[in-house]
Amino acid sequence: MTIQFAFDPEWMSVLTAPFMVNAIEAGLLIAVAAGIMGYFTITRHSTFAAHALAHIGLPGATGAVLLGLPVSLGLGAFALGGALVIGALGKKVSEREIATGTVLAFATGLGLFFARLSSSASQQMQSILFGSILTITDNQIVGFAIFDALLLVVVSLVYRPLLFSSLDEQVARAKGVPIGAMNVLFMAIMAGVITVAVPAVGTLLIFALVVTPAATASIVTRSPFAAIIVSCVLCLASIWGGLVLSAMFPTPPSFVIVTLSTAMWAIAKIVFRNR
Amino acid sequence: MTSPTAHDDAVVLHDAAVRRGGRLIWSHGNFAIPRGTVTAVVGTNGAGKTTLLDAELGLIPTSQGDITVLGRPAGQSNQRIGYVPQTYTSGLDSTITARQSVILGLTGTKFGIHFVSAEEKRRAQEVLEFVGLADKADYRLNELSGGLRQRAAIAQALACSPELLLLDEPLANLDIASQRSVVELLARLNHEWGMTIEVVAHDLNMLLPILTGAIYLLDGHPHYSPIRSVLDSDLLTHLYGTRVEVVTTPQGDMFVTPNRKLEPEERLQDTHDVREAAHFHEHGDPKDGGTHADAHIAGTKAKEMNR
Numbered sequence: 044m045t046i047q048f049a050f051d052p053e054w055m056s057v058l059t060a061p062f063m064v065n066a067i068e069a070g071l072l073i074a075v076a077a078g079i080m081g082y083f084t085i086t087r088h089s090t091f092a093a094h095a096l097a098h099i100g101l102p103g104a105t106g107a108v109l110l111g112l113p114v115s116l117g118l119g120a121f122a123l124g125g126a127l128v129i130g131a132l133g134k135k136v137s138e139r140e141i142a143t144g145t146v147l148a149f150a151t152g153l154g155l156f157f158a159r160l161s162s163s164a165s166q167q168m169q170s171i172l173f174g175s176i177l178t179i180t181d182n183q184i185v186g187f188a189i190f191d192a193l194l195l196v197v198v199s200l201v202y203r204p205l206l207f208s209s210l211d212e213q214v215a216r217a218k219g220v221p222i223g224a225m226n227v228l229f230m231a232i233m234a235g236v237i238t239v240a241v242p243a244v245g246t247l248l249i250f251a252l253v254v255t256p257a258a259t260a261s262i263v264t265r266s267p268f269a270a271i272i273v274s275c276v277l278c279l280a281s282i283w284g285g286l287v288l289s290a291m292f293p294t295p296p297s298f299v300i301v302t303l304s305t306a307m308w309a310i311a312k313i314v315f316r317n318r
Numbered sequence: 319m320t321s322p323t324a325h326d327d328a329v330v331l332h333d334a335a336v337r338r339g340g341r342l343i344w345s346h347g348n349f350a351i352p353r354g355t356v357t358a359v360v361g362t363n364g365a366g367k368t369t370l371l372d373a374e375l376g377l378i379p380t381s382q383g384d385i386t387v388l389g390r391p392a393g394q395s396n397q398r399i400g401y402v403p404q405t406y407t408s409g410l411d412s413t414i415t416a417r418q419s420v421i422l423g424l425t426g427t428k429f430g431i432h433f434v435s436a437e438e439k440r441r442a443q444e445v446l447e448f449v450g451l452a453d454k455a456d457y458r459l460n461e462l463s464g465g466l467r468q469r470a471a472i473a474q475a476l477a478c479s480p481e482l483l484l485l486d487e488p489l490a491n492l493d494i495a496s497q498r499s500v501v502e503l504l505a506r507l508n509h510e511w512g513m514t515i516e517v518v519a520h521d522l523n524m525l526l527p528i529l530t531g532a533i534y535l536l537d538g539h540p541h542y543s544p545i546r547s548v549l550d551s552d553l554l555t556h557l558y559g560t561r562v563e564v565v566t567t568p569q570g571d572m573f574v575t576p577n578r579k580l581e582p583e584e585r586l587q588d589t590h591d592v593r594e595a596a597h598f599h600e601h602g603d604p605k606d607g608g609t610h611a612d613a614h615i616a617g618t619k620a621k622e623m624n625r
Binding site: 085086199200201202203204206207208210211213214215216217218219220261262265266267270 | 375377396397399401402403412413414415418419422423425426427428429430431432456458474475
């Protein structure tokens with residue numbers, strides 16, 4: 044077997060196809076959501092909890108297909124449920140890796156079980172796990188846009204208390220920041236971001252889209268606001284770069300997106316290794 | 319800052335008791351910390367030192383009695399209190415810069431869109447200069463050494479111009495030079511800004527030169543005592559459960575040192591379980607709290623019960 048990265052001379056026409064236009068628009072909306080929340084995920088040390096949410100959403104996604112409901116609905120509902128439980132238990136719990144990891148594994152298994160119950164869910168399994176950015180519909184884009192608008196409003200309202208409580212929960216609590224509400228709110232928004240980002244790269248690869256660009260941004264910038272902007276830009280560069288490259292050299296977009304995101308992080312790590 | 323008077327104490331406990339998860343941490347807390355003083359909170363591990371700070375901040379309620387901080391019930395004056403928890407480990411992987419952290423100390427409770435004002439930036443710079451971090455203000459917290467990170471944490475607490483500064487083990491995990499510079503910083507805060515400081519400490523040695531008094535958590539009761547009374551070999555020995563000696567040098571400095579020669583091999587360790595200790599003696603008269611003789615007797619009693 045040989046691996047071929049054959050150049051597709053018709054790639055420009057692929058890029059202008061309606062499905063690709065949708066993917067490009069979705070990419071922008073996903074990058075805004077993932078870039079902003081990725082930064083908070085890192086400052087709150089909740090990266091593993093965020094990763095787990097995607098897996099907790101998996102049985103919701105395959106279960107929804109089983110019941111003939113939209114994938115995003117099931118995914119969102121399960122992720123939100125998981126988020127509210129983790130959020131209510133407090134930030135310390137999101138750092139409990141063993142409990143989170145166990146629930147994550149169980150949820151993934153349950154997702155597989157639901158998928159095997161029907162052939163249509165079985166067919167969708169791969170795209171839920173690894174993403175299918177090229178099949179995003181107009182309706183999904185409208186949903187993403189509404190979510191992004193909400194996210195921008197909410198985050199701009201709670202920006203400082205959210206950051207303050209990320210830095211030191213004890214101090215923030217003493218100063219009157221409602222820590223419990225911040226935790227629940229953060230996790231709930233995170234569930235929304237996961238629901239929006241899963242169609243791009245799937246539940247398995249989501250870490251590289253939500254957390255990795257924000258990690259890179261934290262390496263190259265020094266202020267939270269700059270880190271958020273850079274995080275969004277890097278996330279967008281990964282998605283758009285992934286779409287263009289996968290059109291030029293036919294490969295799964297998810298693979299290229301994750302590769303770009305990882306490469307940028309690795310380069311930043313090497314260049315700024317002394318910092 | 320007004321001069322300390324009996325009616326102007328920074329922290330007043332009146333027959334206060336605190337429970338955590340149903341178990342009694344300490345009870346019969348009766349003391350007053352005068353304004354403008356530096357007070358250490360000492361006691362063995364688990365004696366409830368951090369709990370005392372939490373109670374003063376109103377983060378946990380008293381199960382009995384009351385706590386008044388800066389003239390109001392605990393928890394209501396927190397905007398006028400600077401709080402530095404044990405941040406040594408939590409700051410390890412923080413990518414936020416020292417300056418950002420101080421600015422958050424000023425703006426972190428503000429909901430809504432808020433742009434950092436020139437006045438807030440000026441205040442942050444002033445505080446960073448005071449703690450000696452001006453040249454490293456734009457370093458990330460995870461790029462600073464333990465001592466500098468502790469100073470950054472203090473700077474954040476100072477940003478809101480507090481009247482009372484609470485610090486939890488600010489010298490833990492620091493090398494001697496860093497410990498000294500943090501102590502010097504606290505001394506300057508007390509002298510130059512008139513700040514009332516309450517500091518939880520394991521090792522009194524470093525803090526001794528600047529202490530006015532100490533709250534010692536012995537036998538499950540917090541007591542306040544002027545520093546000269548606390549510095550009693552027998553009391554400290556009971557307090558720490560190991561032989562401690564007080565030495566007065568010609569310069570008048572006093573040191574507390576564990577002395578191996580004085581500690582017989584077969585000596586039973588005088589450490590006792592805190593839950594046990596909390597119930598050792600139920601002295602209901604709030605006026606009796608805080609004399610060192612009382613603590614001494616209590617310590618002896620505890621020793622007897624231990625054997």
